[in-house]
Amino acid sequence: MAKRDFYDVLGLNKGAGADEIKKAYRKVALKYHPDRNPNDKEAEDKFKEAAEAYEVLSNPEKRQKYDQFGHQAFGPGANAGGGFGGGHHMNMDDIFSMFGDVFGGHQGGGFGGGFGGQRGGQSARGSNLRVKVKLTLEEIANGVEKKLKLRRQVLADGVTSKTCPVCNGQGQVARVTNTILGQMRTASTCHNCHGSGKVISNKPSGVSADGLTQKEEVVSVKIPAGVVDGMQLRMQGKGNSGPMGGPAGDLMVLIEEIPHPELSRDGENLHYELYVSFPDAALGTSVEVPTVSGKARIKIDAGVQSGKILRLKGKGLPSIEGYAKGDQLIHINVWTPKKLSKEQETLLESMRSDENYAPQPGRSEKNFFERMKEMFQ
Secondary structure, X not given: OOOOOHHHHHOOOOOOOHHHHHHHHHHHHHHOOOOOOOXXXXXXXXXXXXXXXXXXXXOHHHHHHHHHXXXXXXXXOOOOOOOOOOHHHOOHHHHHHHHHHHHOOOOOOOOOOOOOOOOOOOOOOOOOEEEEEXXXXXXXXXXXXXXXXXXXXXXXXXXXXXXOOOOOOXXXXXXXXXXXXXXXXXXEEOOOOOOOOEEEEEOOOOOOOOOEEEEEEEEEEEEOOOOOOOOEEEEOOOOOOEHHHEOOOOEEEEEEEOOOOOOEEEOOEEEEEEEEEHHHHHHOEEEEEEEOOEEEEEEEOOOXXXXXXXXXXXXXXXXXXXXXXXXEEEEEEEXXXXXXXXXXXXXXXXXXXXXXXOOOOOOOOOOHHHHHHHHOO
């Protein structure tokens, strides 16, 4: 199913300000909050969908990319890419921890543990790790699997835990306050166990207070074809472990494209500047040009003019969505020699008065704007 427009998800127009976005998200999230809609899968999906929309629209950089490229700006859809993609991969703890401030930071209020804090008896989630991966144009064209060496925080061997004596394993402590409207019950995250319901009972020396230690690991990352420079991919559960073995954060993989020595990229299309000599342009020839997959031989018709664009269909890059491939555009540049011998000067002087060498542009010769229009079709 196609993903809905983020502005439609939150009921916003594209000119909405930061306060409007926050207010709209709060309204939708409250409506579909899982505590208000127990065992309702549709409501849960809409709650996650709203969180994904807010994650993008509340971030100026992400919003700019989304306004320009739509969902394609953030890679494959929520269920594609082996763990990469949008907010539908976030679990409830992700959402509560990332956007708790939207709900004003209050706890409880009839929502079974409240917004923004750790939900009762659930271990705190670990932090995300970020790594930059440099890719050649060839790797982007075909997709690639990279092995990355990471240093992650993981639960140390020999660490044991026990039930938190402050909250009795609930992860939250309740408080009853008398008000003019009667008694009000509120709940907050336990300060002793930070919401996990457990505390460390034994740990080896050299291990952090959370029971974590650093470990070097090699992680295999499958990068889909068609990614773009600056795109960030998410690999679930490959970040740092949470305190006392809580759920791990994610590994965020930032794509950096290595410039190709001969080809330049424009979305899915590739461009190549081909220089031909005056004799070859006048007489015609065939030449070999580089492509992202190797070489291709193309024919240059006699009488070709500078600015002519030749198109190699399907020789560009695949779409990140996997629907189609771009083209390779060959830009013809007729090379004018800068130095001539006496014999060459004499020969060219004899051509000045020959009408055949005078410019005679006809309707078949496209102007600059027509060529640009053709290039983007």
